[in-house]
Amino acid sequence: MSANTPRTVTATTDRHNGISADPTGARVHDVAVIAGDGIGREVVPAAIRCLDLAAARHGFGLAWREYDWGSDHYRRHGAMMPPDGLDRLHAHDAIFLGAVGAPDIPDTETLWGLLIPIRRRFSQYVNLRPVRTLPGVPSPVRGADTMDLVIVRENVEGEYSEVGGRIYRGEPAEAAIQEAVFTRTGITRVAAFAAELAAGRRGLVTSVTKSNGIVHTMPFWDEVVEQTLAGRPGVRLEKILVDAMAAKLVLAPTAFDVIVASNLFGDILSDLAGAIAGSIGVAPSANLNPERDHPSMFEPVHGSAPDIAGQGVANPVGQLWAGAMMLDHLGEPAAAADVVAAFEAVLAAGVRTPDLGGTAGTEEFTAAVARHLGEAPAPH
Incomplete structure (x- = not known):
């Protein structure tokens, strides 16, 4: 995760409404973050930056708790997450996942060691995938x-x-x-x-x-x-x-x-x-436990894309849109709508990453979305 990742905030969770309370009384949503592998480590911090801005505009907080699980964890420990990983995730209101997968590790290890156990332990029996054409994406x-x-x-x-x-x-x-x-x-x-x-x-x-x-x-x-x-x-x-x-x-x-x-x-x-x-890079998904007995998980449809990882050209729209779905699930529909409107406005203005035929990098695109959400331009 980059320096843009917010600090962890301690909060007490009420599972029935997905809202926690910090010591000041403000509502805070407690979110587990697993950036995972490849471009997940680039698009997750980008999305968090924008989601925090939307939260600030609408008067709530997002308490992020990073878990450094994935293929690196597997190489060190022989498992994608620790033995108590699912128990630790259950304490959160939602899970924000980047991508899982690496060329040197079989998919049967990466998927069945992290993603699928989360879906099944938390009875996330609905995988919800909205698909629509976006402005500026032919x-x-x-x-x-x-x-x-x-x-x-x-x-x-x-x-x-x-x-x-x-x-x-x-x-x-x-x-x-x-x-x-x-x-x-x-x-x-x-x-x-x-x-x-x-x-x-x-x-x-x-x-x-x-x-x-x-x-x-x-x-x-x-x-x-x-x-x-x-x-x-x-x-x-x-x-x-x-x-x-x-x-x-x-x-x-x-x-x-x-x-x-x-x-x-x-x-x-x-x-x-x-x-x-137009591109699988813009597609989001939600792994939902509709009864809310367990946390739901939100992730882009795209994979870890090791061929472009680390180049700064990954498209963050899928992660942003998944984050908007998470906000809506947590009871913040106005903030969710703001996030979607922001990345749609940036796309409509012609700012696009290479997978969409543009030249913008991840940072340029994210900065443009952040400005729409109220972030002050960086001083020159």
């Missing part, structure tokens, strides 16, 4: 200029289960078995979340499966989603196969409102949708 797809959809991805079961294994390793008969696990509870709660979200938007839920080829789990998904949405006023359900969905998302990206999908399909489609919107 889409490579014709007709996507008004694209505005949300992907609700089931986040803790489905195809990403731990059930399975490998047998006869190294032998001609070697085999790998991976079981997908779908539960009525898991499907029902994510479908209900999607329906509630759609009711406040344009009223369309698109459920994505592959029930013509995957004969047990996908028809079960279809049945439970249909039962969950039956009789909900103002909400329409359409079902589409994932291969047809991939094509239609490119051909008619404005035809969708809320897309609900399994862990694997939601993961793939959200990357595709982000690319259609």
Whole structure:
């Protein structure tokens, strides 16, 4: 983390409303920070700088607690986080994550050692990924200029289960078995979340499966989603196969409102949708525990991008937007809207990082956003 990282503030948390109180009585949100790997260490401090400005404008504080976990921790200790890591994270109101992954460490270690345990221990069963075209960010797809959809991805079961294994390793008969696990509870709660979200938007839920080829789990998904949405006023359900969905998302990206999908399909489609919107570098996500019994986690969709790490050219929009989603979840919608309006204004003015066809570095872009949020220009 850079020198811009705010100091840790001690606060007492009320889990029911996500608000803490400091000794002066001001409201403070207690946030765990895991910058992680690669460009995460560049875009997380950039986002924190802007989120602090938004908080100051709206009369609350953000108490950041940095955890230096990730691939460096793995190289030193053989694990992505310490044994009590999840217990320590549970004390916070939210988790702000950068990126995880390094070329010299298998993804099975980096993801299953940090990201996935957090999602599952804290029952973050909704992965929420808004996708829309932003000002000044051209889409490579014709007709996507008004694209505005949300992907609700089931986040803790489905195809990403731990059930399975490998047998006869190294032998001609070697085999790998991976079981997908779908539960009525898991499907029902994510479908209900999607329906509630759609009711406040344009009223369309698109459920994505592959029930013509995957004969047990996908028809079960279809049945439970249909039962969950039956009789909900103002909400329409359409079902589409994932291969047809991939094509239609490119051909008619404005035809969708809320897309609900399994862990694997939601993961793939959200990357595709982000690319259609102009760049995966601007895409945010929220790993939500809607009941708020546990902290939720907020992160950009992009990875650690080791090929550009340390060059100062990383796009901070995905991290900024994830931070805005975090503020909204913590009960600060006005501050969240200010953050989004600030980076949209900067993009509209033509300040863009190289992945968007511009020449601005991370610092230049962040400084421009910070000025919109009230930061005084640096003296020359």
